[in-house]
Amino acid sequence: MKIAFVGKGGSGKTTLSSLFIRHLAATHAPVVAVDADINQHLGVALGLDEAEAAALPAMGAHLPLIKDYLRGTNPRIASAETMIKTTPPGEGSRLLRIGEDNPVYQACARTLPLDNGSVRLMATGPFTEADLGVACYHSKVGAIELCLNHLVDGRGEFIVVDMTAGSDSFASGLFTRFDMTFLVAEPTRKGVSVYRQYKEYARDFDVALQVVGNKVQGSDDLDFLRAEVGDDLLVAFGHSDWVRAMEKGRAPRFEELEETNRDALRTLQDAVDASYERRDWQRYTRQMVHFHLKNAQSWGNAKTGADLAAQVDPAFGLREFVPGESPAATPAPA
Numbered sequence: 001m002k003i004a005f006v007g008k009g010g011s012g013k014t015t016l017s018s019l020f021i022r023h024l025a026a027t028h029a030p031v032v033a034v035d036a037d038i039n040q041h042l043g044v045a046l047g048l049d050e051a052e053a054a055a056l057p058a059m060g061a062h063l064p065l066i067k068d069y070l071r072g073t074n075p076r077i078a079s080a081e082t083m084i085k086t087t088p089p090g091e092g093s094r095l096l097r098i099g100e101d102n103p104v105y106q107a108c109a110r111t112l113p114l115d116n117g118s119v120r121l122m123a124t125g126p127f128t129e130a131d132l133g134v135a136c137y138h139s140k141v142g143a144i145e146l147c148l149n150h151l152v153d154g155r156g157e158f159i160v161v162d163m164t165a166g167s168d169s170f171a172s173g174l175f176t177r178f179d180m181t182f183l184v185a186e187p188t189r190k191g192v193s194v195y196r197q198y199k200e201y202a203r204d205f206d207v208a209l210q211v212v213g214n215k216v217q218g219s220d221d222l223d224f225l226r227a228e229v230g231d232d233l234l235v236a237f238g239h240s241d242w243v244r245a246m247e248k249g250r251a252p253r254f255e256e257l258e259e260t261n262r263d264a265l266r267t268l269q270d271a272v273d274a275s276y277e278r279r280d281w282q283r284y285t286r287q288m289v290h291f292h293l294k295n296a297q298s299w300g301n302a303k304t305g306a307d308l309a310a311q312v313d314p315a316f317g318l319r320e321f322v323p324g325e326s327p328a329a330t331p332a333p334a
Contacts, residue, residue: 006194008190013162015045029117033121042162046119065104071093075091076310085146086296114254115253173294180272185229210271212268
């Protein structure tokens with residue numbers, strides 16, 4: 001199951017995504033955590049110190065390896081150099097599983113032990129001085145989009161992505177790659193402004209969106225959020241001494257998190273679990289192809305010198321991997 005946390009800067013999305021990751025890890029489910037935020041704070045929120053977080057391998061730095069591995073023997077992709085962030089898989093491509101070992105995880109992921117489990121942690125890498133004037137941040141998250149396009153995940157296994165702040169996530173098709181998007185909103189006018197932008201795009205692309213209230217201090221805050229986002233409000237988090245201690249670098253064991261906030265995390269997981277029955281791999285494949293063709297025409301063909309529309313395999317469609325079957329030998333979408 002693929003889950004995104006989004007919201008404006010300072011809303012607490014990294015904090016809440018880290019709490020949800022800890023909650024899932026405590027169930028001993030396979031979890032991959034991805035820091036796709038330009039500020040790269042997820043590692044610290046999960047207990048790393050600043051130096052350890054800064055030492056995480058950057059996915060962007062390993063993009064040639066990622067492309068070469070995912071390309072496999074796909075005859076429609078002439079070389080790894082002609083792959084872009086939206087390149088879809090086809091016959092011969094290598095697909096990713098959350099719980100497996102593969103060269104992508106070996107290069108880009110680090111296993112992070114938590115109180116009652118562990119997660120694989122990956123990071124896009126920070127926006128560096130060398131990038132100024134020559135790159136946009138969306139080139140950094142291209143590695144994540146490419147991996148998600150090649151991911152065959154199932155019930156009971158999770159990839160949780162802490163997305164970049166604000167509405168920047170809509171600069172690519174990455175926002176359509178998730179089974180559930182949790183938008184973290186404070187009970188303020190600025191706090192719900194990103195929701196309105198997300199809601200419009202989510203409706204256009206049939207993206208499942210739920211609002212998670214944060215820093216809610218009383219009934220007036222809750223009433224405000226309900227009035228602004230209506231039935232999209234799933235649950236709200238209030239003050240947490242546990243989170244305050246974590247932010248000081250002195251987090252207690254996770255089981256000491258306040259019961260009200262533990263209940264809220266269970267509500268998030270219930271929403272994710274319920275979304276499993278609504279998974280539509282054919283729509284997922286169609287959207288992947290849509291954004292690839294769009295990117296190919298607008299900049300990809302010119303950059304690579306190739307006709308990237310030819311990378312689309314019309315006989316290939318993603319679906320959940322079943323043990324004993326080849327995940328690449330899937331039926332085409334209707």
